[in-house]
Structures are given as C-alpha cells and as structure tokens.
Amino acid sequence: SSELTQDPAVSVALGQTVRITCQGDSLRSYYANWYQQKPGQAPLFVMYGKNKRPSGIPERFSGSSSGNTASLTITGAQAEDEADYYCNSRDSSGNHVVFGGGTKLTVL
Amino acid sequence: QVQLVESGGGVVQPGRSLRLSCVASGFSFTTYGMHWVRQAPGKGLEWVAVIWYDGTNRYSADLVKGRFTISRDNSKNTLYLQMSGLRAEDTAVYYCARMGTMTGFYGMDVWGQGTTVTVSS
Numbered sequence: 083s084s085e086l087t088q089d090p091a092v093s094v095a096l097g098q099t100v101r102i103t104c105q106g107d108s109l110r111s112y113y114a115n116w117y118q119q120k121p122g123q124a125p126l127f128v129m130y131g132k133n134k135r136p137s138g139i140p141e142r143f144s145g146s147s148s149g150n151t152a153s154l155t156i157t158g159a160q161a162e163d164e165a166d167y168y169c170n171s172r173d174s175s176g177n178h179v180v181f182g183g184g185t186k187l188t189v190l
Numbered sequence: 191q192v193q194l195v196e197s198g199g200g201v202v203q204p205g206r207s208l209r210l211s212c213v214a215s216g217f218s219f220t221t222y223g224m225h226w227v228r229q230a231p232g233k234g235l236e237w238v239a240v241i242w243y244d245g246t247n248r249y250s251a252d253l254v255k256g257r258f259t260i261s262r263d264n265s266k267n268t269l270y271l272q273m274s275g276l277r278a279e280d281t282a283v284y285y286c287a288r289m290g291t292m293t294g295f296y297g298m299d300v301w302g303q304g305t306t307v308t309v310s311s
Binding site: 112113115117119124125126127130131134136166168170171172177178179180181182183184 | 225227234235236237240249251252285287290292293294295296297298299300301302303304
C-alpha cells in the first residue's frame, strides 16, 4: 500500500478550477512532486517544491502544501489537462521513494 | 535535447533474468542521479530503485531488493537495471528517469519513454 493517498478520480468542467490532493505523513517534512501522465505516454514533471513549475508548464498549474496534504490546482482547466496525476515524496524511512496511487482527472 | 532511451525489455519466463539499459543524451549524465520506475498494466507508478550520480549510494524498493540491481556506467552515459528471479508481478513498463536537482532525491524531472517487460511462461 502507498504511503501517499490520492483520490482515484476527480472531474472538472472545462474552464473551471480543480484541486488534486495528496496526503501522507512524509509531506509534513518534505515537499511533494507532481507528474502528469496521458494514456500511452511517459509521465511529465509538472510541479515541485513550494509551488514551482518546471519550464514549459502552463501558469494555470499551481501547487500548495499544508500539514500532511499537498495539492495541485489547475485554474481554468483545459481539455488537454485530462490525464492521470501522481504525487511523490520520500517515505518515512527516508531512503525510499513513494508515489501516490494517482488521480484520474476528467475534464467535462 | 535532453533524452533518455530505454531498451532491453521483452518476454521472459518466470525465474529468468533480464538487463535493462537507459542511454542518456543532451545533458551531463555524470552529474545526475537516476531512477527506475515501473508501471504495471492499468496500474499506477511504482518506484524501483535510485542511484546517485557517482554510484556511491543506491537504494531499491523492498519488493525488488535482492533481485534487482541498479548500476551505471558514466563513461557510456548509461544506466542499467539487472533483474533476476523475475516474477509475473514484475510485468510492467519500466521507465528510467533523471533525478531532479531541486526536487529532493525523490524527484524525477526527465523521463524516458519506457521499455516493456513481460514475465510469462
């Protein structure tokens, strides 16, 4: 079982705002990273640290963290944002890496 | 451009061995740590192993510890995953990924396209 918990599925109307969350004890000490994966493609790195976007990631993507919960927010969701989203961090032992179970985002 | 290209996947019988390779280009491979991550059919991402830029530190997931070994050859810009004692549950797409510089060692900022391993008799 994963040490990071994500909702299996979330939906959002086109152009609206959606928040995808990730919960885990390690998030009290370490920032989560976020990845987007579309069907048949490799994951894409979309967020890290305290709300930092890698080059090329649209500004509508933002991140936040509070307590044991990290969030990825998409403000003004687009059809191309429909994908699976995964968070990751280090585990409680410190030397291993963990992923959340993933959230399937549907844009209606 | 920055690129990671995996190879070595295929169909293998349970109990047999396989070695995956990942060739890096477009960046200074010798200064980056590297990960292997896998994804079983229809499932989520699962971390497999990590190796530091100089090979001094290596860690692997409990599920593969003792069976899989991560290594690298910096002279060839190549990352490896030696897999032995393969089981049906090791069937997955295996991705190599570059360790991010600002993400903590657990972050991955560049991913390859993956190579598929199928363990079946």
